[in-house]
Amino acid sequence: MTAPKLTLYNSVSCPYAARAIIALAETNQEAEIIPIDLKVPRPEWYLKDINPYGQVPALKVNDKDVILESLIVAEYIIDLHPESRLLPTDPLQRAQTRYLIHHWSARVMPKFQKATYVLNAKQAAEGREELVVELIKFNKLLLDVQRKESDSEGPFYFGSNFTLADLAIAPFLARFFLIEKYNGNADVTLEKNPELKRFLEWREAVLARDSLQKATEPKDKLVENYRKFLKETW
Structure with a gap:
């Protein structure tokens, strides 16, 4: 199975977004990181095409599908590599x-x-x-x-x-x-x-x-x- 292309919209100041960064590191996965500045209003393209609520993280998969909410993003990343054992099977x-x-x-x-x-x-x-x-x-x-x-x-x-x-x-x-x-x-x-x-x-x-x-x-x-x-x- 070919690994999907991952694009993560992230803010280094956000603890919720950090969940996705940690999940990537723990599973040794690569992702393109797009920084989002939370100190200013979100750009129109982000609200329109990525997350209408303006929050981070957001994960785009294969330049098409977008996953929102930090725990869901982290679980998706983990599910791509079940051998990491980051999510118990029990x-x-x-x-x-x-x-x-x-x-x-x-x-x-x-x-x-x-x-x-x-x-x-x-x-x-x-x-x-x-x-x-x-x-x-x-x-x-x-x-x-x-x-x-x-x-x-x-x-x-x-x-x-x-x-x-x-x-x-x-x-x-x-x-x-x-x-x-x-x-x-x-x-x-x-x-x-x-x-x-x-x-x-x-x-x-x-x-x-x-x-x-x-x-x-x-x-x-x-x-x-x-x-x-x-x-x-x-």
């Missing part, structure tokens, strides 16, 4: 993968944003407390995952094998350091919380992944890019 593990990603997006990220992109110190402190509560629940999901006998021990969600569960959340972990950058939050002590031991082990392993580092801007650039989200109050 139905239960697939369900657990999708719920872990959902839980992170729906439960953890709103608290992270509340704790991070705010200049009001009191509200930032409240946000940090709420974030820890959600991270403890997330820590339990990491501990309770159903591994198969063939899954070897390791720090990732399913052991030693890096999968979509890790990949999809990785770009947001790469931005977790921002919680200390805008409020002088020197008292952020996630590392000292024994109820987050599994989460911290997992985070360290994911952050060390070469594919994530290649898909992530330098920290100083990220700090500057996210200043636009700062608010006095929520």
Whole structure:
């Protein structure tokens, strides 16, 4: 089977688009990368021919079909190379993968944003407390995952094998350091919380992944890019 021609519309500042970049790196696939500047209105050709909502990533296949939404784009890239084992074949593990990603997006990220992109110190402190509560629940999901006998021990969600569960959340972990950058939050002590031991082990392993580092801007650039989200109050 001939590999399809892939054209990825990407922004290096977007964590959602980074999912596609990581998937390409993990599967050793080539793609033409078209940069989209999210700081300005999208060009008319992009809205008309690629994504009417102006979002990234978008993936064009064989100069014809367009795939939208970051998780769907990442799964398509992964499906082209099932030997990568990035998406489990076991139905239960697939369900657990999708719920872990959902839980992170729906439960953890709103608290992270509340704790991070705010200049009001009191509200930032409240946000940090709420974030820890959600991270403890997330820590339990990491501990309770159903591994198969063939899954070897390791720090990732399913052991030693890096999968979509890790990949999809990785770009947001790469931005977790921002919680200390805008409020002088020197008292952020996630590392000292024994109820987050599994989460911290997992985070360290994911952050060390070469594919994530290649898909992530330098920290100083990220700090500057996210200043636009700062608010006095929520």
